[in-house]
Amino acid sequence: MESEIFAQHISRKFNEDLENLRTQVSNMGGLVERQLAQAVEAIVSGDSELGLDVARRDVEVNQFEVAIDEESSRILATRAPAAADLRLIVAVIKAITDLERIGDEAQRIGMLAARLATEAKPRDRHDELKSLGEHVQEMVHDALDAFGRLDPADALAVVEEDKYVDQEYEAIYRQCITQMMEDPRTIRRFMDVSWAARALERIGDHAKNISEYVIYLVQGKDIRHTEIEDVRIHVERGERG
């Protein structure tokens, strides 16, 4: 009982290959989600050991990317897929690049956490990072859910969420600048905080990309660089390519 879009192949093995590919992307996503959660946890609670652990484990994410990449090329070469199947492979290849980037950003946050932990924490204990971090985690989670369910409506919700994350990042950035101007001794620390916020904002963008691939995959329409209103109309019409 595979998902209906890909269930029309005569070869059972082909169906299974495609399903396995999708599952593997989800597994990689799970790992990346955990990396991100721990990186945020490390920076908010000032746990340098956890931060370094996250940084060290980035290798696992990279290995995942290589394995899925190989598998996708194998399917392309041996099955010569067309239409929805081809779109699935293309979407997978793109999505894992974004997942890998999310992993890299999590690694960077982990390193920053390790460095920030050695310095005195400000009174608000990086609360603003916590809220941004949770927001971004939710986006990644929802994007991967949409990928698992192949649900363009959920994917669209993630795309729309990105602008709030951008606003939050903007606010943190301003706050950091104000703090630095007030007391130049804190410049180093607030530079790190704004780098971490920047990394989180980038992760939000990658989650948005993944959601866009879901819409492309299900409806066959590339919505990158399109006005969000047009996309919404398209998704609501429920067209299928």
Added chain:
Amino acid sequence: MPAVWVSALTRLVLICLAGTGIGWLYDQPLAGLLIAAGGALVWNLLWLYRLDRWLHGERMRILPDGSGVWSQVFARMDFLRGRTKLRSKRVKALLKEMRQATRSFPDGGVIINASHEIVTMNKVAKSLLGLKRKQDRGLRIETLIRDPDFIDYLRADRNDSAVEFLSPADSERWLSCHQVPYGLDQKLLLIKDITPQRQAEQMRRDFVANASHELRTPLTVIMGYLDALAEDDGLGDELIAPVTEMQRQSNRMRLLVDDLLRLSELENKGLAGEGRPVSMSALMAAARQEACAMEGCPDTIEIQIESEAEILGDERDIQSILSNLVSNAVRYTPAEGKITLCWMADDKGGYLSVIDSGVGISKQHLPRLTERFYRAEDGRERIGGEGGTGLGLAIVKHALQRHSADLKIESTPGEGSRFTCHFPKDRVVAAA
């Protein structure tokens, strides 16, 4: 042959004969027979037609009574229909009951097939895991519950344990999942919300950590004054003994508080990072020195290093594992006995053993030995020095857990004991 059939047959024969007879009167016996047989056929067809209409649900609710053989067939059909109705009613009621039972089940349940596609789930599972009931049917569960620990557990196909992970729907909520084989090639996942247990556990840990911390400060003050008192020349003779005893007891209390703090620290930390490799030879030498400084230390402490391999982990943890095991050994080994520290490695990992020729431990104590404050006192007379805090082996156990290692205790009363820590393969590396 039943009577109805005999009479039906007789009737047919009679009709045919009568037809032939009448035909014979008119010199056409064959035509007479044909008309009679045709009449009988039409009559039967008529009943067959009614039966067919009834079967096809042209709802003549009540079956026609029929006549002759047909009445018997119709009666039988009516009876069967009644029985089927009753049965399906019962099955429906049973099904409803089952559904209600699974719905009111306090834990979540998800049934998945051999390739981990969701077959069905109950309401609790839906809300705990954040799944959508209709939409997610047929999706592989790994695409929606992506926690790496959960996936490993699912693939490992182990039924003996459960896995704990954060709910995908609510990152504050901890779930435990237990898989059991179900039906043909299917699996039932039992999902439980364990957040309250985990919170209680955390509260207990926090309490122990805070309490020990608060105890330490006044203790330091008391010990400071006691030291000053003991050194005071003006101290009356009758007070020397009590002050010394007070010093000894407060010292013991400090050790206890330190151990409690160490233990709660170990409990609160997750798995140890794979920092720098820890070399065993230096640690063992240090442990031997420490042991020699203890009161009642046996004459021979031997170090056997059979492998150059090193452990990936927290050096402080491994040091405290070793020093706790060694001080335990010293405490229960007579002066003429022998203690051996041994480090070896094979393809299954590394083995750190502390072997003594002391009093040994009887079998019934072994499983509970690592519990806090558990003492196997009977027949295990302490030989050397002051008693431990009763937390040593608990510390060892928790420090080992941080390295995914486990502790094996073998002992023969009167002959000695062997404590072996087994470190898994991925924690052991060849020396650089």
